[in-house]
Amino acid sequence: MERDNHQEGEAQGVKISDPPSVNNPPGDNLATSLSLLGNHMFPDVAERNDGASISKEETPVSLCSDVTAEQQSLDAELHSNQVTKLETEETENSECFNDVCTQQSDGGSEGAATDNDQSDSGEFVVTMLAKAKLEEQGIGVKGRSSPLLEAGTQESPAFMSHRDEDVTAESWRQHRKHVFVLSEAGKPIYSRYGSEEALSSTMGVMMALVSFVQSGDNIIRSVYSEEHTVVFLQKGPLVLVCVSSSRQSERQLRGELLYVYYQIISMLTQASISRIFEHKKNYDLRRLLAGSEKILDGLLNLVDSDPSFLLAAVHCLPLASSLRDSLSQILQKAITPNLVFSILIANNQLLTIVQEKTVIEDTRLEPADVHLLLNLIGASSAFQAGEIWTPICLPLFNPDCYFYAYISYLDPPECTVCLLLLSTDKEAFYAVAECKRKIEEAMVAQNSLSLIAKVQSYSVSQVGVSDLRHFMYKPFDVPDNYRQLTQFTSPEMEAPYSSEEEKMRLLDLYRYMHSRIHSTSRPLKLIYHVAERETLLAWVTSKFELYTCFSPLVTKACAITAITKLLRWIKKEEDRLFIRYPPKYSTTPNPSKSSRGGKSDQQDATDNGFLSLL
């Protein structure tokens, strides 16, 4: 904390010494400038750049850069810019932040925001990018064609997707969150909206920005403009950039970029990506990612709409513990050598997960890996194909090697219950498919499918606390179930949050609360936040993290009573809400009879090929 403060002070010092050297042209933001650069209006910007003449010495000023610690960023004061804006924009009367308990109380930084800073950085970006663009032109990058030209040769509009969007159009700039992936050589790899070709010059500029800062032995982390936050993430030979107007914190956005990176790794592995780029610096990675854009698109949509990503926890479907146990037992019995995970999913939520015990003794399955698997299932064609067998890497488990995933739905044609079996043996398809048949049989015998079909997520009304509209509760590991998959529970979003827009609005409020709680410079333990149309309370302790949403008229005392009741209810229901003790099996040559609950498994560390995984 001390160090944090220190850095903050330094940053501010730097900031003060920065004279706003140029007039601030209105309405310039990064998205504008990026697209300006990519089209015919470019000369305008170039001219402005001449007028601006920002020297290199000034660069670290408006850039949020940090050489040493990844975690410690200078986002504190920049972030507070956003906070103040949020306050003024949301409502005039009832907006009120009340930090009941803070670990640090340097509230002074809240007031540090000035409009100058923001427009300054906006201007900086414009000029920086323009300059970079000039340099790029000077070098004469080969094969760069005008985006306008390319826009003209688009395919028939019948198949208009995000990919075919006109990147010079205003609607393109209006997207809430852009994500770009490029190689260190500046080659486009992925863009969430618009084709990568059309954006190649824009990405070139981004890379120029990255390498410019790099040449000063520094790392660019983020750029803030009035409307947008631009976050950079460098992972190995890949550069990921997010341009967001979502008001999320830099840290959250960086976390999302990390998910994008992991998804790419899950398809190619980290080792092969490094190998490819070591071999050929300007390799076009799109060759290998062709056909996978949908997987990345799907991931980004999920990241925006599913709080699991924000909480870094998996959402499991509430299920009577007897039913969950019986499903687990079915999975435990259907094993074959080298099977490591058996996962049963319904409607993108976990029903149960059984893990190979030798594997899981040394490495735990991270929620992020499960998210990637769930996204892959969503993007795969298993629903039409019957059975899928595909290599997949779990980046947090081991970024350099593949598992082989068997994906099949158990209830065609509805296709809601999906079985995912992961093996380390690429030849094991028939053996694993046989496991599925055993599972299918057992489920028919126990009538499991119709029982699962009746299962639904729960309503907040079941908690029996009036005024409580929604909540998200994430318990932390307790020693008892160490190595447990981090989970969270949350009721359905019901009225008034039934429309997509309202859902998103609530999620945005949660994201805001989350960013305050997890602020690197000023983390909070408890926030009571009165917003315009609801009141939120977020609370983090050593045991759990809780976000609640109440009707706007709730009083603080009421909210606290409600939370006590809610916690009691969760405690009572926890066997139903969570996978309490993820069961295990052993797929070593002599499988021991797996014990229910997986708590008393014998110490059995036979090397069965898994060790190479760990």
Place this chain on the structure above:
Amino acid sequence: MGENLPRVPGGARLRCDTLGRPVQTLRVKMVLLGGSGVGKSTLAQRFVKDEFRMTTPTVGCAYLTRVVHLSNVSLRFEIWDTAGQEKYHSVTPLYYRGAHAALLVYDISKRETFIRAQVWLKELEKHYIEGSTVVWLVGNKGDLEEDRQVSVQEGQGLANDRGLFFIETSALSGDQVSNLLIDVAHRVYECTGAQQGGLSEWQEAPLGDLHHRDTSSLMTSCCKVGP
């Protein structure tokens, strides 16, 4: 696990068709190969369900089955619909190894997919044993006649040169698709079915991956493969 060859026909239990005649069901492994977006999955859909649906790019490989009844035998096609994407190429040998039939699919409206099919052919030739795999060159998207970039003659010519069977299909309209499957069934049965151990008997509950395992070095570690 020591069993190398599939069960000898005759030793296996015989099943009866509706007329009470005993009919053997033999397993046929068929693999669909070709570039991305040529219509391998839509063809497979046609084979299995006789329907057309726009598909998303295949992840890894999709496994489907379809039983084809010939006059004196039933063939259970195990169709491996591979992903055309380059990133999966390193694992594709897994799917075409030991295949009795391979369909090299290209899109008649995209010349590069025709070239791609020839690359696949070379790849396949490295692995297959003469006489054990029947290979078809399939020009798909026959409905896109007006955008045709690869002529029938070219396709036929290549097929003749390399000793392949040739057909043009349309997964969209269903044109020639069932003919293709029937043809493949006949050819496979003629070429390999008659041989001792050419095709294995299909059991209600197949006993694992016996005849696939023996052909490969058992790699239990997932670390050794990568694109």
